[in-house]
Amino acid sequence: MSPSLEPVVILSRQEQEYLLRTIESGLRVVSMRQFFLWTQGQLQTLLPHQVMVALQFAPSGALRRMECLHATVLAPQRESLLADRRDGLALRIARHCLQGARLPAMADVAAEGGNRQAGVLGGFGNELRDAGFESVLVHGTGTTAEGASVFVLFGLPMRPGPRHAYFLELLLAHLHLALLRLPSPETRGAGAPARPLSAREAEIVGWLREGKSNGEMAQLLGISALTVKNHLQRIYRLLGVGNRAHALARCLELRLLEAA
Structure with a gap:
């Protein structure tokens, strides 16, 4: 109405x-x-x-x-x-x-x-x-x-x-x-990262967007939680951010998830 x-x-x-x-x-x-x-x-x-x-x-x-x-x-x-x-x-x-x-x-x-x-x-x-x-x-x-x-x-x-x-x-x-x-x-593409997200990084960002913890992502991807953490740290450095929320926002800003 x-x-x-x-x-x-x-x-x-x-x-x-x-x-x-x-x-x-x-x-x-x-x-x-x-x-x-x-x-x-x-x-x-x-x-x-x-x-x-x-x-x-x-x-x-x-x-x-x-x-x-x-x-x-x-x-x-x-x-x-x-x-x-x-x-x-x-x-x-x-x-x-x-x-x-x-x-x-x-x-x-x-x-x-x-x-x-x-x-x-x-x-x-x-x-x-x-x-x-x-x-x-x-x-x-x-x-x-x-x-x-x-x-x-x-x-x-x-x-x-x-x-x-x-x-x-x-x-x-x-x-x-x-x-x-x-x-x-x-x-919007100004300031894009030096390289695209790798296939694994794109997977992790996708699960991150669904609110999955490191442990849950590890189980879903068949890798260790430590490996997930290392991937996240590389993603943060690549995007120039310091946490999960900012990583998601930066991916949205640059349309990296769409490209993936």
């Missing part, structure tokens, strides 16, 4: 702290790596979700950029279904909402009544299920002289409601400005 926001929403003290921390962190976002860490870190405390697709449109309506952000491995077919630049689900949902001035919008296809609970997004209910999601929350700037930004959040663990739309409303300007500050996709 396209919810009417509650006239007064009282935030708890904890929610106020989460909101302040999220806004403060967002002010420092100037790279794709930082954007990934922000949206998959602080933003998740207020609006937990599985996948966020951020879209930026030109004043003409043409798609300028699309970023698909998620902290776990997403099968290529599933990611293409969501974030294809020609006719992906996120793109069609964003355009549907912009054309009808239906922002924010949400859908809960798991609720009793199925697609009837999806309101203006009811036509996307079956596709949401096919993609493995039961809910979606959408908000954006609407069409402006400078174009538009739209953020589509898939897979909220709770049933989305006006309160969640309000949180996204509060953060919308910060998401929009952070997206505008990112380097263009054409220049």
